[in-house]
Amino acid sequence: MTLLTDRRQKRRRRSRGVTLMELLVVLAILALIATVAVPMYLNYLTKSQIRTAAIQIDRLGAILDAYLLDVGRYPTQEEGLESLVSAPPGVDRWAGPYLKNKEALTDPWGNPYVYQSPGRHGKYDLYSLGADGADGGDEENADITSW
Helix, strand or coil, rough: CCCHHHHHHHHHHHHHHCCHHHHHHHHHHHHHHHHHHHHHHHHHHHHHHHHHHHHHHHHHHHHHHHHHHCCCCCCCCCCCCCCCCCCCCCCCCCCCCCCCCCCHHHHCCCCCEEEEEECCCCCCCCEEECCCCCCCCCCHHHCCCCC
């Protein structure tokens, strides 16, 4: 009986810890998963920011149309998009605020949306300069426009 008890005790002692080799294998597997998952996540994040900016521009366009119905014109260049949050001086029929907070006037990258009135592409131009905050660009740096 002591021989059987000795074997069980040896087995318990051996199975109590994790060997360095097992730890290295787990770390290697985690590193492989990270090399695949992180670029996919960053790509998804970039695409979602672009989609978010496009949706916000469409929403701001609808809000600008509501402003037009109330006031009879779009905000001037000087009034800008801030006129959707607080009444510009001298505008009598302003029925806002059309936006609850000024944070809605910034794109997903933290840059303010560009508003030009009159616009080159219509009554107004509304766009985001993308991730780089500069005109033009490709992929996440591309401008997202209302036209």
